[in-house]
Amino acid sequence: MNTYLIISSIANCLAALLLVGNILSSRRRNPVAYRFVWFLVSVAGWAGAYVFWRYSSSEESALLFCKILTSFSIFISLTLYDFCLKLSGKLGRLSVGFGYIVGLVIVGLTVGGSIVAGVSSKHGHTFWPDAGPLMPLYLMFFAGYLLASGWILVVNCRYHLGARSKDSLFVLFVCCIGFIGGATNFPLWFDIPVQPYGNGLVAVYVLLMGYGLYENRYLKVGVDLYRFIISASLSVSAAVFYTLIFGFYQSYIGSEVTQSGLWLQGVWAFFVSALIFWGVPRLKLLVEIAFARVFQNGLNDAIVSLKTLPSRIADLLDEQEVLSEVQSTIVSSLEVDRVAILRLDSLSGYYRCVCATDAFSLGVEAFELEPNSALIEGIAQQPKCLVLDQIFEELSPIYYASLVDLRNRFDLSVIVPIFVGHEIFGLILIGRPKHMKLWRGEESSMLFNIGAQVGLNFRTRDIERRANEVDKLVALGTMAAGLSHEIRNPLVSVQTMASLIQSGKSIDAVSKDFKEVLLRDVKRIGSIVEGVASYSQNQQVRKVPVSIVDAVHASVAIYQKLAEDAGVALTLEYSDEQSTVVLGSYDQLVQVFNNLIENALHALRSVEHPKLLIQVNPRSSLGHRRKNLVEVLVVDNGPGVPAAIVSRVFDPFITSKDTGDREDQHGMGLGLAITKRIIDRLGGVISVCNLPQGGAKFIVSLKVFNSEERHGEVE
Template sequence: MNFYAFSALLNAAAATTLGIFVYSRDPRNPKHLAYGLYCLSLSVWSYFYFAWQITESKELALLFVRLLMAGAIMIPVFYLSHTLTLLDRIDTHRRLLQAGYVFGGVFLFLDCTPYFVADLRTEAGFQHWPKPGIAFHFYLVWFTIYVVYATYLCIHSYQTARGIRRNQYLYLAIGSVIGYLGGFTNFPLWYGIPIPPNGTVLISLYTAIVAYAMVRYRLFDFTVVMQKGLAYLLLTFFIAAPSFVILLAIQQAYFGEASYQFSTIMLALFVLAISAAYRLRTRAQAVVDRTLFRHRQHMYETLSAFPNALVTNLDLKSLTNTIVRTLADVIGIASASLYLLDKEHDAYLLSASRGLGSNGMPAVRLSARDGVPACLARAQTILVREELEQAPAQDPSRSLADILAAMDSDVCIPFVNKDRLVGFCNLGPRKDRRMYAEEDLRLLSTLGQNAAIALDNAMLYEDLRRSQALMRRTDRLRSLEIIAGGFAHEIRNPLTSIKTFIQLAPERKDDEEFMGTFSAVVAEDVQRIERLIQEILDYARYMEPRFAEEDLNDIIGSCLYFIEVKADSKEIAIEKDLAADLPQVLVDRQQLKQVLLNLFLNAMDAMEEAGGRLTVKTHRLTKPTGDAWVQIEITDTGGGIPADSVDHIFDPFYTTKHESGERAGTGLGLTIVHEIVQEHHGTIEVDSTVGVGTTFVVTLPVDPVSRGSSQGHRAHETTDPLGR
């Protein structure tokens, strides 16, 4: 094998390996496709260049020359296409590419005729060097124009680009110049100019430089696949080079001469056999696992995919039950138990279990300082009872083995997140009595890491829900002070009529008209008081949202009743402009009252010093989608909110009432308002002008339940704790 054959083989191996890896990564990606086609043209040219260099037959040499030129004909148009896709300029050069494909097709047709390659001749030591036909001259001009223009685009893009793009285009330009300067050394001998094609090997540098740019500067949108491609290319080279030398030496030793053609073919078959064996081994392993070890393979596949399902579950009880149930079913164990950290008591409580009878029930509370939790927190690795039992009698590990035995645990998996033991899971003996293999333990360890993250997130979400519930209830109870004033005023008249009836009843018990009329009035007043008491109890008692069809105007009127006494005392006039054509709205009555009371009381606080006017309006809206909405406008004539505070009024603990003596602000009222409106799939907006007043606009869908289900529960879970 001469130098030129070797360089062609090196070019072919590089182009084939990198082209296959790039294209197979994402066949639909235009950049990957263009690079794959370019590597295909280089591969065709290089393989038949190699075959041409090692053949001695003129007929075969002419055939190989025509075939290698078929690859060379497509190099310029594929190179231009590859360059344009990398530079994202394919749309502006579409006509040039189309012309290139047309020229390429014409030259491919002529390549089969003497018009392209007229004949072969001896030239500069080459026995079969091609003689150009008339069409070859036009091809060379076209080749030069397309390659030079594509290289110019690379250099120009490098000069105008910035950042990482600049580095990408730099390597692309350098690779293009080096590769094609080497490639052009093949043309002088066609015209009898004694310059040998020593630069052919430089074409491999182009693919190598582009590959480096892919890995180093993300020329394509992947790295791992290119790392593997380069690794396989180097591995192939380091196997092929010494193997080729050994083949030649063996032939020389046994047969007295060495055949380069035979050695090359044997080496190619050897490399192909190694590649095929690797792929076949992987597939054979998969077939064996699915056929002979079906249950084990199913277990690995299920447990490997299980972490993806864990991270989407924020319900702590459901999550713990899912973990225990899945492990018990998939691994085939008789019993399992899961303990979670109780941060308040620094202990681990039994959260979920499977297959534990009343006699074998383990302790439901373990202190964090007890043997098993302390060991898991310190070692952060799986405990295997059988291994602990092998320890000497004096070793503390033996006591851990006894504890695990009492808990009916063969394996204990720690759930560690951020160096904190959030829980652990005990797995009992397998039903088939098989021991846990090393691969099983590695898989369970990985599962434990993912489960720890999921459990920690679920625990934080549970704490958040409790905090929000407490925050809402506190806000409701704080508002009861105002409601109580309105309640006292509201029941004063009914109590007066009841008191009068009780005082007069003994004297006029024989007056049937008096007793009948007054009894009806008293009964109606008692019912009125009962309704008011029930309204207050419902408001103060925290409840999960209960959506029901309600009259929005009626809810507004009920809330205004409670604040009328305070409004009168502060010389605040209340104006209502409630639309009569409002549809029934699906809302949680008590939550909406909480929203309205917060906004009403805030408005009155803003007008506390000088009095003013509180205006409440309702409107009916129809969105462009055809959905029915309702809108509530609450306007006050207070001092307004400063512009730099408007963007923060819904933030938790942000308040502008620090100087209010009667109702000091905590900064939670509007946060709760915002959250409740979000839960109703509505919006709340504020428009305020200092010295003029503030308007809050609450917009609610008529049917938030159907709107929420259409958006999906997942969208609700991705909001922040405030629902924003």
């Protein structure tokens, strides 16, 4: 045992001195590493005195070196505490300063014999220290700062992200290895026959700390060997810890403790811990490999669902539908139950929650982010999918603090920006998975692409919204000009009559022809007002299943006699009446087809052999989400729509009719504007084109009614 203790102590000392030299000679000025130097100096002093103590041949020299190693060991936990404070970025000058003062007092007590009372022969050791009356004070001081260091590391894991959190977790684990090993030196002080088998773990602890601190493979340790050393060290530490507890318990109850019994307990504990640290993970891996096909199928389905999400949302018209589809896909594919989406509110200028799962905390609904906040500005500089536990690059302190705050407030795992370029439209907040896992690069890439696609979708909608606003302003100007032009002419007769009345002339003196003109013009003004009101009103109608064929039949019946009198060959063609049912208003659809037929009959008045064809055809749309549609074609062989107005034919007051032909609102350019307004409200599309052989073709497209859809809603 003496040989083992000498060799392990030399290893402990050399490992500490090697790291001290490595840190001091390094060109990198790392404040954390310099705090670690003081810890290494304490370990080196303790280990060096330990070597000389084991070589001592007299009681006096053995006692001297025992007091020296005890004095150095006092500062091991204190310097570790100082190092942990620096690692976590916390200030603790008062607690550290108090520790050094108390430590120096304990050093004085050690020199005076209150901590180390003397040395004596114990359990095969010629000189082993005896605990003094104030030894509990030393143990309380040592354990207090050691536990404080552990608590700092635990809190640091909680309140930091990525590399900083992982560093704290790494230090916590290797500290357990080293201090469990060092603790095996204390049982013999109290005559408990537990040998210091773990003394060699201190060297392992020091080297692992240096390796993790520097990420410098000066030992050329491969990853697999490094993992093996970690697993073996944890197993040995657990076995030593169990042996210590077992020895203390046996001494407490007064049972005899033998070396062979302790060895047996230690070996048994080692194999059990090795099974836990090494065997169980590999057994789990073998089970996963055995059932790889089952797991892979589910994984593939999830990946396919995420990959196809951008194409699915591209076909959605409503923004809320896009967000709901994104949320539900992420929840089902990534096995998370908490997803919230923040969207930039154009009115308030804040990012607000517009979509969240029920499992998310209620606080997210009231949560707001300013556009100039550190979080948004940090994400905008370099948009990417942020896996909060896997952030290893350096971030600005204020950006880093905002990420930590958001993670802790809502227990987040991933933040996905919704962006285009460096413009952030929103954020997708994803909670922790239902089962602990590491986020794979493929998942992060797909989430990043989803955020980019949704951002592009939002950008497109914003551009369309602005274009619509411009179109509305243009339409408003056109309407104002049209109203001015349409009302100015009939107002002439009204103004003339008013002038006659003002001059005192009798109404009886006005000619009959002028009276008829006046009545016509007043009727004209009333028709204009009625037409504008019909176009502008937001009629609320009850949507019900309606047969397009029935609506077209009704319109054809209305204009059949008029078409025959005008010599127009009016033809109606349709194939399957069952597949032409849409969700809408029967009266409004009849009004649509009335306007189109009447418009065509007006256009055919000067044609030699006028023809008007109306076709009702079912068809399917293209795209990821195929839709069954019904199209109504109104085709004539007239002169067509003038090229100057074909792109604006659905705007109000756009018409090709002469002023003398405008007897009601249908002659003012409001009929087609009203028709388009109705089709838009029904979720359909209307378009027009001129045919090469002459004539115009109007196309009305509406979605076929699905029995699973809701109907009876009011719009």
